Amino acid sequence: MSIHRNPSPWRHTAAAVAAALCLGASSLASAALFEDDEARRAILELRQRTEAQRLNAERVAEEQRQEISQLRRSLLELQTQIEALRGEIARQHGQNEQLLRELADIQRRQKDIAQGVDERLRKVEPAKVSVDGREFIADPTESRDFEAALAIFRKGEFPAAQAAFADFIKRYPQSGFRPTALFWLGNAQYANRDYRGAIANFRALLTASPDHPRAPEAVLSIANCQIELKDNAGARRTLDELVKAYPQSEAAVAAKERLARLR
Template sequence: MNKTFKSSFAAAVLAAFSLAPLQSQAALFEDEEARRAILDIRARLTNMQNEINAKADKTNNLDLNNQNEQLRQEIARLRGQVELLTNELANLQKRQKDFYVDLDARLSKLEPQKVTIDGKEVLMEQGEQRAYDAALAYFKAGDYRNAGASFYDFTRRYPQSGLTPSAQYWLGNTYYAQRDFKNAITAQQVVLKNYPDSPKAPDALLNIASCYMELKDRPAARKTLETLIAQYPESPAAETAKERIAALK
């Protein structure tokens, strides 16, 4: 009977020691894996405790005390592993919660924001303002080639942006600054065609008139200025157009 118990005890201890690597791997467990590991260890603890109770009547007291002490030590070790896994599970859940809170905050920053442009409330993506400002910075620095490329790229990337009429207008100005008057006229005509209600439309007409003057086409320049006055009589550009018409006489 004592041999039988020792054999059973050895098997129990061997099964218990097979759980030792759990401590080093605990940090790698996902939520559900950690829960399953904890439940498995607790089940083994219960079985080992039941084994002690079942064999209590079949062995002498001395052997039973020695064997029980060994099993109690192993049980204590397994309980320590349960505590470690429980703590790791709590930490994992906290890290997951912090991660999703941070992710939600980051995503909210990437969502389009409501802004007011030329008196209208529009939705604007995060990259729009930066791209527009970068293109305008090129223009102000006198780098008209890069400014033109950047404004052109902006109009293609953000065709529905509230800043696109202005980007198209400044694209025309980059051509004008490079004395490419034909392309300047074409670019400003896009403003008039696609964004006739934009505050940039009167300025686009004024720029077209300037291009015609540079091309020595005074009749076209005068006609453009007259169109500006007729269509946008209250705009500041219309006052400038009147002055230029007077100078043409």
Template sequence: MTTRHRWVLRGWQACGFVLCGALLGATTAHAGLFEDDEARRAILELRSKVDANRQAIDTTNQTLGQKFDDALGPTRRGLLELINQLEELRQEVARLRGANEQLTNDVVQLQQQQREVLADIDQRVRTLEPSKVTLDGQTFAASQDEKAAFDAAMAALRSSQFERAAQLYAELLQRYPGSGYVPSSLYWQGSALYAQRSYNPAIASYRTFLERAPDHPRVPDALLAIANCQQELKDSKAAKRTLEELVKAHPRSDAATAARERLGRLK
């Protein structure tokens, strides 16, 4: 074999190797493509199965949920109604509790007002209710108003407010003509008028006193006071008669002792 033939043979061998390699590569590539398609189909089938299962699960859940709602529907409505009723009751209890607190406050206020009214009524009753009074040896029943009027007149007399005292005695006599304070008021009214040198009005007050209370322990003093007024009026004869009457009617009184002394001077 010549050199040329060797080179040609080697060329054909090289071509054969190249051709075999190409065929082998083509076969390998075709196998790879086939495997990728199978994997894709498998994946798609799995996805379809997963989606189908998921849809089946959702459908089953919806069906079960609906059946559960249908089964518990009345119970749920009953529970909601019960909850609403309980809420209404709670609100009503709160309202009643507030109303009860208001009523309690009202009762407390009414009780306080009642106590005040009762105290006022009791005070008025005490004012109007007569009580026993002992004055100048005389015991009688008198109201608080009568006592207050007499005490006010006496206070004016003791403070030498003779005009004011005479006025207060006159008001008492006019307002309470049947009062047990009338005799003493007439007597002390005469004294207040005498202190003002109103002798004739004083004599009139003493005379009324003697007529209203002939057994009063101050009768001798009233006769002596009348005689004093008569002497101030320069009526000695009238004064003498009054003094003699005093000594004759009440010989053991202190006023009679003073009358005897004055009768001695009149002679």
């Protein structure tokens, strides 16, 4: 009788383990293959993104280079314009300085011309003068001639002074200088011992300008001429008239003293 033996439990277990191992190995292999595909895709995508970023970076860099180049060109043009403006400003500044110099020269010439005109006008135009406290209008030549005659008198050249004042009165009969000229003419005649001629001119002064500042002196001078002519009576009458007509004058004081000596 043959004996049939059943497989041992260990054998079944070993077979199951072996089958499981085979299945696991197959699963692992499949998983590994899947993971490799994913990795390749991920790497490819990464490379694509990297390449895209690189290209984008190059594009941006190129744009920036173009912008910088444009800015440099703009700056160069601006610098050129600035230099041109500086040159223009310098040119205009030079022109302004030249214009200022020309203007100053014109103003100086204008001032010189105006002064020259004023001087010429002063030589020919009548001007206000003041003599013996009286103001009036006189021509420049009239003033010069009077001053010239007076200067001769002050130098003690009485004959020449007499001639100069007589000529002045003849040339300027309506002059505001006339009363004073008559006074000095009379004094020159008195110094030249022409007493009658002096009396005539002193009286002409009193007739024309009885209120003239020189009038009291003229009356006193008439009395002096009368004394020189030995006309004491006439001198006393003249001195009395002086004291009555001009009591507050210095000439009146002198007249009183001379009256005391004549009486």
